[in-house]
Amino acid sequence: MRRSRFAASVTSLLLATGLALTGAATAQASSTAATGGYVALGDSYSSGVGSGSYISSSGSCDRSTKAFPYLWNAAHSPSSFAFNACSGATTDDVLAGQLGSLNSSTALVSISIGGNDAGFADIMTTCVLSSDSSCVSKINNAKAYVDSTLPGKLDTVYNAISAKAPSARVVVLGYPRFYLLGQSCLGLSDTKRSAINSAADYIDAAIQKRALDHDFVFGDVRSPFSSHEICSGDSWLHSVNWLDIGESYHPTAAGQSGGYLPVFTANAS
Template identity: 75%
Template sequence: MRRSPLVVLVSSLLLAVGTALTGAATAQASDLAATGPYAALGDSYSSGVGAGSYIGSSGDCKRSTKAYPYLWAAANSPSRFDFTACSGARTGDVLSGQLGPLSSATTLVSISVGGNDAGFADVMTTCVTQSDSTCLSRVNTARAYVDSTLPGKLDSVYSAIRSKAPNARVVVLGYPRFYKLGTTCLGLSETKRKAINDASDQLNSTIGKRAANHGFAFGDVRGAFTGHEICSGSSWLHSVNWLNIGESYHPKAPGQSGGYLPVFNAND
């Protein structure tokens, strides 16, 4: 049966109104997340280790005014900004010491966590100081942990965040690939560099899957850091920093502003 022109017109108008309302609701939700209370949780990649300009009161947590959460808050002026991310934090540290500011009023949460649980610092130390075979063995141990144990730990953190901040948009940030391969580069062998990159990919895959399972956005920074890895000639990451060993393999200030911040902006 053919519908009358009037029916077609009314249907088209209703569809247009519905689309407009949906778009308005989405924009309203985005605006709410940008202006309501924002909590930045996680490890050194969120606190800004390696970016310098550390906030004195943050002590060993080394929260930086050049870290992506601080930059985002400065640009968006949320009604409240709680910066609890801390250098060295593992999933258990987030659960025990970083969730206090969260509430039903919280509209936006960011977090990066999981690398320390997987033994990132020990992997890098082993690979810098030991042979290829010893490095690969340590990387494989970390990868086994990421497969078997880390998913449950991430689930615990993500569930706690959702319980304490039921109305918040949650953005989980991943980790960059550390090395540009196929180039002449002093330091680690190509074998070590590839093993570390592959482990980073696996870690990101695990984090992304668990985040999606909880309905959270996953901010994959690997694309943003492409061309800015160690050995690229334009690195946004510290290599071994003997003057400040804790900054080794962490984003420099351009890695926070040019890598993490745009990815967070695209997902907030």
């Protein structure tokens, strides 16, 4: 999701107010990917923003050696690996700059995309800075976009992937719910937390439908993130990260290795 916009917005808030890899995952090999190449596409949830250990050559894309695509490649050694996911990517960005590594020998593709199209950064900025009603209104606007526009955007990306890599198994990863509700927890109100969780469910449902209609596989990460949301005792998601604002509301290294990686591994073959 878009790091720079959220970073700038939350930085202004701070100025104004003064204010982990499982054995089962590594054991499950993908015979399909072993005979062909693997290409990782998508936004910051695939590039690994929030997990640290960023690859210097990736620049502002913030690709991490602790992101699930990098971990999966290290464990399974496909014939080739292209790590193209980039922080801030939208569907248009994927089409414009991430598909060049796809070809007829590509056997496996992963992608997380759609959150930035639906305005993830604007939603979180509004919910952090503004009232409950403003937060809910922003989320309702995003849901309307998910209904009216996002499916066509996803169709265009998915069609392009299929055209360039017709033999590939494509795994579309969703987004986790952010908050464990019903807990005593500093930060946003229960109204905002519940609305944000509902937005995650809403976009996941839309992404899943489009993925399945294209005969792709949908990897649902909400279950492994259950009990590891913000406000839990063992969160796999950053809340507002004071040391690096851009990592806010992104998975930690444990969220990549314990949440995304097992889901992708289970669906990669």
